Amino acid sequence: MTGIRTEPITINLGPQHPSTHGVFRLRVTFDGEEIIDAEPVFGYLHRGTEKLAETRNYVQIVTLTDRMDYLASMSNNLAYVRTVEKLADIEVPERAQYIRVISAELQRIASHLMATGFLLNDLGALATPLVYCFRERERILDLFEMLCGARITLSYMRPGGVFQDAPEDFWPSLDSLIGDLPHYFDELESLITSNEIVLARTKNVGLLTDEQAIDNSMSGPNLRASGVKWDLRKADPYEIYDRVKFEVPIGAIGDTFDRYLVRILEMRESVKIIEQCLEQIESGPIRANTPFFIRPPAGEAYAAVEGPKGELGFYMVSDGGVAPYRCKVRAPSFINLTPLRDMLKGWKMGDLIIIFGSIDIVLGEVDR
Amino acid sequence: MNHFPGFVDFYTFYELSLKIFQYFGFGDNAQWMSYLTAGVIISFIVINVMILSTAFYTWFERRVLGRFQVRRGPNRNGPFGIFQPFADVLKLIMKEDTIPSEADRPVFTLAPIALVAPTLLIMTVIPMGENSFLGSLNIGILFIVGVTSVNSIAIFMAGWGSRNKYAILGSMRGAAMLISYEIPMALGITSVLLMSGSLAMTQIANSQDIWFIVVMPLGFFVFMAAATAEISRTPFDQIEAESELGSGYNTEFSGIKFAILFLAEFMAPIVTAAVVATLFLGGTKGFDPIPGQIWFALKMFVVIFVLLWFRATWPRLRVDQIMGFAWKGLFGLGIFNIFIVAIEIMIFKTEDGTIGTSNMLIMSGINWIIAIVTLLGLMRIYGHKKLERPTPVPSPLANMGLEVD
């Protein structure tokens, strides 16, 4: 069939598209169903978080960080307050560190559940696994509501600790949730992991080699799915992560299925971390005696945490005033998008959606 | 087999109106006038019954899908939300009916009608009582095969006419998929025809002393898979792949045009269930105190529920995998099934051209063994595709965890 003249078509995928997880735009050139080029365009959700931070004091910025990765506010808060603590040299009480780690790990489970559910939704499973994931995530959000009165925009942490101790009924609820979660994961896995349709769609699709991943400075589950054993919780233990034992799951070849499976395994590890924290936690103060207007000495600091999406870092420069001179965010979602074009080339329309979904980005963090 | 009395068919109305027109002295004109009258009445009945049952079906689907997904589904309008479809339709009718400025207007306007008409036409030959709406049409199954192929043209019209890239992608997929799956569907039907020896739907239903799903499970599997693809339900919903194409071929439709497309889309499972119930589940057959119409409805319900169950559970296959499944999997299975059935019929056929019940039982025994062996063998052959996950080896490029562990 050499006589038929064909020409590529260019499609604007987004910013209004059900599977772009927000307002992401991808200019894709198709040859039939096959992708020959893809160009990401972002900035539709740019709110100037970094600039706004320069006009606010160090406590008020906590509320800004909630709105960056709105599926993982706890991790954002943690990364930010750790930077301020490093900058102003604040000692954090031990109980506060435990509570922070517990809430950050709960947030990781919630975020990974969202990622898994939406990946399956992109695969076309008509929301059933998504709603099952939401059912579990809802219980975690209930716990957050108990803890800090909000479900998404939490603002729970403060430089020097957390703002208020957990209420008494929080601990039994957490215990029962921790008991239930492994069963939930089992159910989810038997619905998804062994499903032949999922395997046919995801195995060997969207390969990302370890070399490519490192070259593109990826981090988080996407990097680990490519077989690189790199986790900030182990490599540079912050808070009390050096006191708990956990595995760092890695993937075999770095395809879409590995990225999915690493998330599931990580959630199981998070449950183990929370269990150990619950054994170790003791009563005590939950907030260092810090003033409301923190005035760190002039200088700079960078601190990073292993967020659900990857290495989430804040770089802050202080000139000695009540507000930072400069605040820069290393947003994992943004950096994980770097190899997207290489991953997409040569695959089909349906694969585009799941490769993009398996990277698990949040547009609030990409555009900031 | 008893039935509810008074099942409507074309000839009843024809004879009735012929008598009336002759009484009023129309003479020679009476014949065509009564044809016309009977046709109008029958189409009025079919269209309204189908629209109402589709409305009820959308409510049922959303409700059961909600339960599958541990949600509640629609529960606000009326008892258990049963008036939800009417509210939806009212909303759609009140919306502005937009046509894109670049659209091919006649094609765009005709597409919804072209999609909904064949679906309604199929229903006229389904024997829901002793007869179908059109009486006993003697080429019923041929009529169904012919009419369903119009679907692919309608979907292509919708995509082409709306001048939208997503729509054209969806309709291209649709055309390729629907045409491919016509073949396995026809192969599945052929095996039924071999068994029943007739093209009339009534005859096919009546010849099932033992349901054909029992006699030839492989044929049922092929037909069911192909029919699921024909109505583009999960796992084959490539035409309207929400997460990929936005809304596929109906992206640009709104208002009453969208309502009609929606109607055709949700009418399709009902019609498929009716066809499957007739071809494989024995039509109106059942045991006696319960009338045949109720049996037929029950069988339809079961098929609809199974389709719904698939939809609630499985993700969607990729477009090339779907085409591969049609040509590499179902095509071969269908032909294999026809061979088996044909050979068995040659052996078991009695002098008068029928196959006795006892012979059917023997056939079903052989066929079940063959089906299970074939499917298990295929599973085993394809088993290598479901690779065990290779043990992950930490990359040598960055090995932070090795010393720490």
Place this chain on the structure above:
Amino acid sequence: MYGTGIIKGLGITMKNLVLPTRQFNIHQYPNRKASPADLAKLEEKNTISFLFSNPIRSARALVGLETIEERLPQHARFRGEEFAWYDQRCTGCASCAKYCPLGIIKIVTDTSGVNLQEGQSYDIETFDIDIGRCMFCGLCVEACPYDALHMGSGFEEGTYRRSELVIDVERLRKADKKPSTWFRPQLTDKSYDPIKGSEANWDEVGRHEKPTGDQQRDRWAKR
């Protein structure tokens, strides 16, 4: 074996359909069977007068046909609208206005030449909170040194005009005094629950009746 996974998946979804324990773990404004007393409460009437004035609805309710929507379960620390503000505790220091990251609180106090004595406070003339722009971070509550301002527990406070979203001082005075326990450990210690409990008086909600100098220094240490 190829093909077993999809069948197992069908089993999982069927299990979720059939087992009642797996259903409805997601809160979705459940409908609750309403008794005539509930309906009367909705219409702000006496139960007996409701029975006589609406016999049909009462009969339906007794049979179990009338339902009302149940609100989502909330926790005591919920940060919501309807700020609970205690006039008696407020000194008009405007800390809340200073700490609001969005600057949506406006306070004007009357300073009309009166020399305030120890224990007295300014007269609040204006206290506007623009709920339309509020993000419920609760920093104003955290900043209040006299525990005069508390978060409320309400939601669904939709209005037809933006101007109605600005809460003024009169509305704050009249509003239900049901403070959320957010950043109020003293209320948590008393196990006060704003959703189930009654209104709290101004002298119950503070950490201390009147902050002493030492206590103030503890909190606002190291300027």
